[in-house]
Amino acid sequence: MLGGRSIQLARVFGVRIGVDPSWFIVLFLIIWLLSDVYGDVYPTDDTKAFALATVSALLFFLSVVLHELGHALVAIRNGIGIAGIDLWMFGGIAKMTRDTDSAGVEFRVAIAGPLVTLAIVVLCAGLGILLTGGGGFAVGLDSTAQTSGVELVLAYLTFVNTVLLLFNLIPGFPLDGGRIARAIAWWRTGDRARATRFAATLGRGFSLLMIALGILLVLLPEDTLLPGRPVLTGVWLVLIGFVLGGAARSADLQSRLASRIGGIRVADVMDAQPVAVGSGAHLDRALEDFFLRYRWPWFPVVDDVGRFVGLITRSEVETVPESARAGQTVEDVMTRDLSGTLRVSTDESLERVLDAHTDGLQRLGAVMAVDGDGILRGVVTLNQVKRALRPATSAV
Ligand SMILES: [Zn+2]
Structure with a gap:
């Protein structure tokens, strides 16, 4: 459902904020439900109820x-x-582009969100109590036409963020509470994979509970239920139960897979006889001896002692006019691996490569394996990685 094709809304601290199309459905649903609730407070002013509902919904998403x-x-x-x-x-x-690498970091990242939400609850409740003089700020339940719009919105934000906080603290992965549970188990056992499986098992348990509770809410006769819209809450619980259960299950599988491939190193799967172009080669020779001969779209480039320096693609060679190619070398047009993102060490574990180099693997289909002196020792292609993973994948 989250195909990464979200619509960008803003950039904050360099972080892209986007919305998935499915978000608009919920936005409209919340505005519609809140218009109804606020409509009961201001029965003579539909426009005011709708405007407050819209502001409340948008502020709720700002909280998220x-x-x-x-x-x-x-x-x-x-x-x-x-x-x-x-x-x-x-x-x-x-x-996140990669998993956390210690229990402490996992804990701090996991707790940061709930702490922000707690701060929002305290702020909104505090402002609400100040405005109402401490008395009638009971989450908007005893609101009357005399209640101001600001008080109503503050009461809603206090309520919805409290729900968000409690829900997020349910100790089942991938919810924040589950990540906190994972961090604690990781810290106690020193074993990340075991901690992940523990938290994922809790997550699957809670997801089943949510589905069961959701079905109960949908099926029970209306008069035995709490006020509000239990059927909608029930449907939402069933859906979110399935989503969370699925996420917990895949985290579990991924962690099992990671511990299986933990012992495999780059040197075990790489092609140890890589074809590389010398950086001093003239472009006409490079085209003839490499691109036309092997018909590959790119080659690793090595310097005169065999150190990996970058990549050359056929289109980079072809940007130079044919008549000028004999006078220029690979070094002149190649892409240098200055940031080191195209290379891994031969004794790196395959797990780390998947973790940290998925970008290069996906874009290029390969990463270059180098030894301690930077000498090119092999090429690891996506196919080799997949082949190494296959027995493990089918076994789980
Ligand atoms: Zn969170």
């Missing part, structure tokens, strides 16, 4: 973005990249 920014900023401060924050049907997601 702030919650996710909490996770994102702590992740960034610990050296973990954030590909963006997306809002969708079931809330927000801060997409």
Whole structure:
């Protein structure tokens, strides 16, 4: 459902904030439901009820973005990249480019979101109590036409953020509470994979509970139920139960897979006889001896002692006019691997490569394996990685 094709809304601290199309459905649903609730408070003023509902819904989503920014900023401060924050049907997601590498970082990243939400609850409740002089700020339940719009919105934000906080603290992965449980188990056992499986099992348990509770809410006769819209809440619980259960299940599978491939190193799967172009080669020779001969779109480039320096693509060679190719060398047009993102060490574990180099693997289909002196020792292609993973995948 989250295909990464979200619509960009803004950029905050360099983090892209986007919305999935499914988010609009929830936005309209919330505005519609709240218009109804506020309509009971202001029975003679539909426009006011609708305007307040819209403001409330937008501020609720701002709260969700702030919650996710909490996770994102702590992740960034610990050296973990954030590909963006997306809002969708079931809330927000801060997409980290890799997993945390210690129990402490996992804990801090996980707790940052709930702490932001707690701060929002305290702020909104505090402002509400100040405005009403402490008395009638009972989450808008005893609101009358004398209640101001600001008080109503503050009461709603206090209520909805409290629900968000409690829901997020349910100790089942991938909810924040589950990540906190994972961090604690990781810290106690020193075993990340075991901790992940523990938290994922809790997550699957809670997802089943949510589905059961949701079905109960939908099926029970109306008069035995709490006020509000139990059927809608029930349907929402069933849906979110399925989504969370699925996420917990895939985290579990991924962690099992990671522990299986933990022992495999780059040197075990790489092609140890890589074809490389010398950086001093003339472009006409490079085209003839490499691109036309092997018909590959790119080649690694090595210097005169065999150190990996970058990549050359056929289109880079072809940007130079044919008549000038004999006078220029590969070094003149190649893409240098200055940031080191195209290379891995031969004794790196395959798990780390998948974790940190998925970008290069996906874009190029390969990463270059180098030894301690930077000498090119092999090429690891996506196909080799997939082949190495296949027995493990089918076994889980
Ligand atoms: Zn969170």
